[in-house]
Amino acid sequence: MDYQKVDASLALALSDVQDQDARAFQVFIHVARPPGPKELALLEDLGVTGITSGRSVYTATLSANQVTQLSHMPWVRALKLSQKLRLLKPDA
Amino acid sequence: MTPEKIAPELMLAFEDYQQEGRSGLALHARSLGVLPSENIVKPARTVVFIHCDDQARLDHLAQRGIRINQAIGRIRTAILPMDELSTLSDDPAVQRIFPSRYLRLLMDVAAGKVHVPQFRASSGLNGQGVIVGVVDSGIDPNHPAFAGRILRIWDQTLTGPGVPEGGYGAELTGNLLTLSRDTNGHGTHVAGIASGSDATFGGIAPNAELVIVKSDLQDTQISDAIRYIFRIANGLGRPAVINLSIGGHFDAHDGSDSLSLIIDSESGPGRIICCAAGNEGNDNIHAQSTVLPGTNRMMQFRVHSTQLRQALLNGWYPGSASLEVSIRTPGGFVTPWQAVIAAGNPSRRYNLPDARVTVVTPGPDPANGDHNFIVAMNGAGVGSVLPAGIWQLRVRHASGTQARVDVWTLDGQQSPQVLFSGTSVRDSMKVGSPGTDAAAITVASYTTKDQWRDIDGSLRSVGLALDTISDFSSEGPLRNGAQKPDVAAPGAMIVSALSADSPASRPSMVNSRFVVNAGTSMAAPLVTGIVALLLQRDRNLDPVGVKALLRAHSSIPGRAAGTFDAKWGFGLIDALGL
Numbered sequence: 001m002d003y004q005k006v007d008a009s010l011a012l013a014l015s016d017v018q019d020q021d022a023r024a025f026q027v028f029i030h031v032a033r034p035p036g037p038k039e040l041a042l043l044e045d046l047g048v049t050g051i052t053s054g055r056s057v058y059t060a061t062l063s064a065n066q067v068t069q070l071s072h073m074p075w076v077r078a079l080k081l082s083q084k085l086r087l088l089k090p091d092a
Numbered sequence: 093m094t095p096e097k098i099a100p101e102l103m104l105a106f107e108d109y110q111q112e113g114r115s116g117l118a119l120h121a122r123s124l125g126v127l128p129s130e131n132i133v134k135p136a137r138t139v140v141f142i143h144c145d146d147q148a149r150l151d152h153l154a155q156r157g158i159r160i161n162q163a164i165g166r167i168r169t170a171i172l173p174m175d176e177l178s179t180l181s182d183d184p185a186v187q188r189i190f191p192s193r194y195l196r197l198l199m200d201v202a203a204g205k206v207h208v209p210q211f212r213a214s215s216g217l218n219g220q221g222v223i224v225g226v227v228d229s230g231i232d233p234n235h236p237a238f239a240g241r242i243l244r245i246w247d248q249t250l251t252g253p254g255v256p257e258g259g260y261g262a263e264l265t266g267n268l269l270t271l272s273r274d275t276n277g278h279g280t281h282v283a284g285i286a287s288g289s290d291a292t293f294g295g296i297a298p299n300a301e302l303v304i305v306k307s308d309l310q311d312t313q314i315s316d317a318i319r320y321i322f323r324i325a326n327g328l329g330r331p332a333v334i335n336l337s338i339g340g341h342f343d344a345h346d347g348s349d350s351l352s353l354i355i356d357s358e359s360g361p362g363r364i365i366c367c368a369a370g371n372e373g374n375d376n377i378h379a380q381s382t383v384l385p386g387t388n389r390m391m392q393f394r395v396h397s398t399q400l401r402q403a404l405l406n407g408w409y410p411g412s413a414s415l416e417v418s419i420r421t422p423g424g425f426v427t428p429w430q431a432v433i434a435a436g437n438p439s440r441r442y443n444l445p446d447a448r449v450t451v452v453t454p455g456p457d458p459a460n461g462d463h464n465f466i467v468a469m470n471g472a473g474v475g476s477v478l479p480a481g482i483w484q485l486r487v488r489h490a491s492g493t494q495a496r497v498d499v500w501t502l503d504g505q506q507s508p509q510v511l512f513s514g515t516s517v518r519d520s521m522k523v524g525s526p527g528t529d530a531a532a533i534t535v536a537s538y539t540t541k542d543q544w545r546d547i548d549g550s551l552r553s554v555g556l557a558l559d560t561i562s563d564f565s566s567e568g569p570l571r572n573g574a575q576k577p578d579v580a581a582p583g584a585m586i587v588s589a590l591s592a593d594s595p596a597s598r599p600s601m602v603n604s605r606f607v608v609n610a611g612t613s614m615a616a617p618l619v620t621g622i623v624a625l626l627l628q629r630d631r632n633l634d635p636v637g638v639k640a641l642l643r644a645h646s647s648i649p650g651r652a653a654g655t656f657d658a659k660w661g662f663g664l665i666d667a668l669g670l
Contacts, residue, residue, distance in 0.1 A: 003437055008452040008466040009342060015439040015450065026312045028350035030459070050257040050319060057354050059258070059312040078458050080350050082312035083342035085525075086506065087229060087278045088368040089611035 002071040010067070010081035020064040023047070026082035027067065029058040032075050039075055046070070093178035102140065102177070102191040109136065109174050117174070135173040141210070142168045142180070143188040150185055165668055167210040202582035202618065205540045207668035208296055215670075217625040219297025224287045224624050225321035225334035226617075227314055228279030230306030232591035233269040235280060235605065237288035237295070238302060243328075246320055247272040247306040248313050257323065258316035261306075272306055277594025279306065281609050282337050284589030286617035287624065293587050293606045296621020297628075301330075309338055311351045311525070318358055318365065331362035331627040335620040336526050337613035339370050341377060341500040343525035344408050345571040348460040352529035359531040361632040366620040367527040368612035369536045369577040370566030373659070375508045379516040382496045383415060383489040391485040391516040393501060395422075395469075397509035400478045404502040405467040405485055408571060411456035413495030416488040417465050421447045422481030429488055432463060446472055446479045482513075498571055500524075520658060522566035523576045531635040533623065533642065534576045537562035537583025537615040538664050544585060544608050547601040554610070556584055560649075565612055567658045577661035578639060579646045581622075583615030622667055645669055 003011060013025060035043060040051055048060040059082070062070070070076050095103060108116035114136050135157075144150065146166045153160065156179050158172040172180060180186055203209060212218065223243070233242055245264045246255055250272070252262030264271055274280045287302060288295035303324050305317035318334060325332035343349035347356075355365050372378075381389040395403060409415060416429040423446040430440055434455035441450045450468040457464050467485065471477045487497055498521060501510040527534040539562045543553040556562060562584050568576040590596055590607035601607050619642070626633055626641065633641075648655055648663035656662055 001437070004434070004455055005458070006454070007457065008438070008454050008464045011437065011439050011454060012450060012452045012466055012468055015437065015441065015452075026310050028312060028315070030350065030353075047259070049254070049259045050316065056357065057315075057350055059315055082310045083340055084504075085309045085311055085314065085338045085340040087276070087309070088337050088339050088371050088613040088616075089278060089609060 001068045005071045005076060005078050006067070007078065007080040009083065010079055013081055014064055014067065017064045023061045023063050025064065025067060026059070026061050028080040028082065029060055029070060029076060030078040030080065031056055031058070032077040035075060039073070094181040097181045097186060097188055098177065099188070099190045102138070102189060105138070105191070106174065106177050135175060137171055138174050138177065138191065139169065139171050141190040142170055142186055143190070144168065144185050148185040150183065153180065153183065162668070167214050201541045202586050203296060205582055206618070206665050208622065211667035211670055212625065215625070215629065217628050219287060219300030219621070219624040219628055221330060222297065222300045222624040222627045223303055223321070223325045223328065223330045223332035224297060224300040224620060225303045225305070225332055226279055226283045226286065227305045227307055227317040227334065227336055228282055228338070229276035230272055230274035230279045231283050231302070231304045232274050232280045232589065232593060233272060234592065235589050237284050237290050237589045241287070241289070241300070242269055242302045242304060244324060245269055245272045245304045245306065246317065248317070249306055249308055255320055257320040258313065273593040274306070274591040275593045277591040277596060277607070278337070278613065279304070280591035280594070281588045281607065282335060282613060282617045285586060285614055286335055286621040288589050295588070296618060297624035300624045314338065315351055315354045318354065322358055322363055331631040333364040333366060333620050333623040333627060335366050335617045337368040337616050339368060339524045339527055341502055341524040342406055343528065344457065344460055344462065344464065345498065345500070345521050345524060345528055346460060347528040347530050347570060347574065349525045349528070351526050355526055355529040356531045359635050361634045362627060364533065364623050364627065364633070364635055364638055365529070365531065366533045366535060366616050366623060367529065368616040369523050369527050369534050371564045371611050372508065372522040372566045373562070373564045376511040376513065376517045377501045377508055378518050378521050379499050379512040380496060380518040381487065381516050382494055383487050384494045385489050385491050388486060388488045389497070391487070391499060391512065392514040393483050393485065393510060393512045395478055395480045395483060395510050397505070398477060398480045400503055400509055401471060401475070402504070403469050403478055403510040405499050406502055407465045407467070407497055407499040409463050409495045409497045411461040411463055413463070413489060413492050415463070415495060415497065416490065417451055417453060417467065418486040418488070419449050419451065419467055419469070420484035420486060422479045422483060427451060444472070448472060520567050521569065521571050523568045523570065528570055528576060530574065533619055533635070533638060534578045534661070535612060535616040535619045536577040536580040536659065536661050537565040537610070537612045538580045539584040540582040541585045544587070544602060546599050547603055548598060550599070552599050554585060561659050562610070565659060568661070569658055575656050575661070579619065579642050579661045580664045581615040581618040583612050584610035586610065586614040588614070619665065622665065622670070626670065641670060
């Protein structure tokens with residue numbers, strides 16, 4: 001794992017993972033440059049949808065092993081864990 | 093009197109008043125802005141809309157007791173003694189006089205407060221041809237306020253093949269719309285404010301069409317939802333505005349987070365996103381400390397709940413500094429000082445007698461070059477609760493320039509249970525993503541009403557100061573000093589559509605179809621609706637153009653035009669001159 005590309009939240013989540021192959025991590029994939037055909041094919045293999053050339057951020061649900069694999073790709077700039085937001089009304 | 097200038101229903105009220113005096117106005121008082129007054133000294137009065145030329149001078153009418161609220165404008169409001177209706181109608185500058193309609197509850201107050209009815213009346217705009225997107229808890233597809241106008245629902249929570257933007261959930265159209273349910277009610281209420289169609293409690297853009305995404309609120313899925321809605325709008329050749337009445341505080345609070353970057357890239361001409369500012373105005377979720385080289389700083393926080401299993405701290409400071417982090421538990425136990433771990437796994441776990449603490453201190457974030465650290469606190473044993481009481485975050489600066497540290501608490505509760513205390517508390521920087529995005533229109537809440545009659549006829553009230561910014565509305569600016577929120581709009585107390593599948597309480601229901609609610613969640617869709625009207629007029633309006641328009645028509649009472657305030661943004665919007 002190249003931890004320099006993994007944000008603090010994802011690093012925290014990865015520290016608790018039991019099954020390295022379970023697709024347990026919803027992530028943002030930030031690319032350093034537009035992915036080429038081989039790179040787009042890899043993203044498709046990983047289950048990334050909405051693949052459109054020219055985008056700099058993709059979303060995916062990955063396993064810890066897949067996160068590790070992507071972190072070593074030179075065209076991947078950062079991997080960030082999805083966060084759960086909440087509805088903005090004052091009362092519970 | 094010049095009767096042809098007076099709307100028929102107002103003329104009828106005047107004639108009844110002429111024949112029967114005050115008692116003749118009693119029936120009209122239930123529907124029109126007529127104030128019969130039992131005080132024999134105080135005359136019966138009426139509230140009206142006056143149509144006139146934009147620069148018409150009407151101030152001379154004040155000597156007849158006719159109080160006109162605006163000095164310029166083609167449509168103005170006024171209150172006057174019923175006896176002076178004749179005088180008003182005879183003034184050559186007055187073109188038409190319409191009664192104010194007493195709509196009985198709150199959406200009228202909200203929209204009227206910001207002059208939306210006048211803007212719509214003068215412009216003829218209603219949202220026709222515009223897509224309003226709502227990413228939220230869903231919508232009641234059977235509610236009459238939306239009849240025939242919901243184009244699609246992508247219900248991300250259902251099992252299904254998904255859509256091109258995300259292979260999950262189910263896309264529903266036509267008769268299948270009813271497979272999706274809004275069991276929370278929030279999304280239905282929000283959609284109603286932006287675009288509900290109802291004679292009494294209608295929304296801002298009642299003729300817009302709706303594309304709804306019911307989300308479980310993971311921000312990756314919200315990103316997918318934004319791309320989905322704009323793709324649908326592209327396919328239909330329509331301008332679109334999306335409402336996001338959602339937020340959190342996991343981000344850097346500077347617009348560099350992933351969701352904000354996606355909003356930036358997806359926004360553009362005819363592609364606008366409105367966000368709620370947040371509701372932590374009364375909650376000490378943010379602390380700040382400036383750490384000098386060679387010194388320690390302590391930031392104290394309290395875990396109030398005895399039921400929490402986990403809480404997090406999200407800390408940020410400039411990449412030019414390098415701090416060490418430690419935690420002290422209520423039992424007095426401390427973790428070792430942990431420095432930045434630039435290579436390898438930056439996460440370290442500490443098992444203390446009263447808690448398990450994980451501290452994550454990676455190298456600089458590539459998105460903004462700053463350091464982010466996270467502290468996760470859990471109960472001592474697996475499944476056990478977090479010890480309540482006073483905790484301390486300690487930061488130490490070995491060398492280099494001074495560093496300002498900003499930290500936010502996160503506990504996953506709708507009402508925060510982990511709050512800072514002491515001298516490091518800061519009532520600032522509480523707008524979180526996606527409200528932090530530069531391209532988004534971020535909306536604070538203004539209180540226009542604090543009472544309502546519920547479905548059982550009981551008078552209900554809330555302890556909010558009227559006609560000012562709502563105290564719960566989150567303050568800006570952003571961590572990098574950027575000005576957020578952008579504007580304020582009515583967000584309390586707002587009546588809108590009630591989802592039949594949601595558990596509304598009778599005190600909050602005004603009838604079987606409409607319910608009252610509050611929050612910046614309610615303020616944002618009011619602006620979303622206004623943006624829909626603006627897009628109907630100019631389909632190529634971009635975020636910069638929308639912001640410039642809204643900013644030019646917003647103000648903070650008692651402050652100079654163009655003043656920014658961390659609570660108000662550039663102030664309460666006024667649609668009158670839009």
